[in-house]
Amino acid sequence: MTVKFIQYWDVLSEREDEFSKFVKKSYIPGINETGYLRIVGSWHVAAGEGPYSIMEGVADSVKNVHNLLQLEDFKKLSHLLHFLITNYKSKLLVPTGPVEGIVPADKNYRFNHHYDVNYDKYDDYMAFIINEHIPTMEELGVKMIGGWYVAIGPGPNMVVEGACPSIKTIMDAIGSERYRRLVANLLSMVNGFGSKILVDTGLLS
């Protein structure tokens, strides 16, 4: 079962160059070499709330993430990272279905929704996601690449990820009447709704 370990931060003032060098040369390779977690994305929040930087890692299991967190090498990397950043937080995401977690191979932009599901409407919510949300988003050009529950970390508790090859597709989607109706329906089943548009930082390339 694929899980995600997501880290969020803001880079400290005047430390951007040092930060980029450290992340590219030490932090990402160091984590990848452990074999427990693979860093697959590094993002800026182009629209939405901060922190502004997001690092996306995938692991084969929750156990692998726990193994990583206990490694001395990771603790050292994490310690060094904290000299360069602020507002750090992390989340462990586990799949909820019905969308299978996918990591797009090509350059992409992300359009993610987050919210808390009203649990007395959970069955309606799942039916809505399968029958309306996923098909509509995909017809609007945004491929749904994951539905996740925040197992550990700050809420909201649900993250639904979309990806597409151009930001124009996201703009066309959010400006459309279909998207507006879709969100209006979604809002009848969830609380604390918000969304983020993520743009690749280029740190992985």
Add this chain to the structure above:
Amino acid sequence: MPVKLIQYWNIQHCTQSDFDAYFTGEYVPRINESGFMKIVGSWHVASGEGPYFITEGVSRSVSEVESLIMASFYIELRQRLLRLVYDYQTKLLVPIESLKPDVPDIEYGYKFNQHFNINPADFYTFLDFEDKVHLPEMKRFGVTIAGGWNVAVGATPYVIDETRADKLEVIGEMLQNPAYQKLTLKLLQLVSNYGCKILVPSGHINS
């Protein structure tokens, strides 16, 4: 200088049609008729944090907003609104002195708003950066500067830079432009609690 009263809420799903009728048929016209404030736009948050529905009212002064919110007809209007919506919040925005706001009679286009707190130690550097770098550079990406506002009453972050674009595409092109990303990183050196929102017309007032 104009001031803005921004109201935020989520619509109770089962009352959507009642809300639409009440909002366009009574709430907005009666506030506008009062002469204390004009509601110039209503928006959906297309990207960013909720609440999802935003209305934008413009008054000539803070005292006119005070007159409105103390008026019995407004209290009654708001009570009725609160039966149809939840997560209701308000903010009173006053313009940043150095920037004359662009407030049309009725809003148009799309909004891209950045909000943040200025780091106290960087206050004067921020003012210089905002005036000489941030806002001029934003204009180069094709958006117009609609205003710079301080939250006089309501939840922080207390600075809102408001921009407008005729097309969502302009905002999209800006967001993916590496020069915009660099500009935002520079801004982030001077501010905290940064976030931004893309607003699209809700269709009730402006379209």
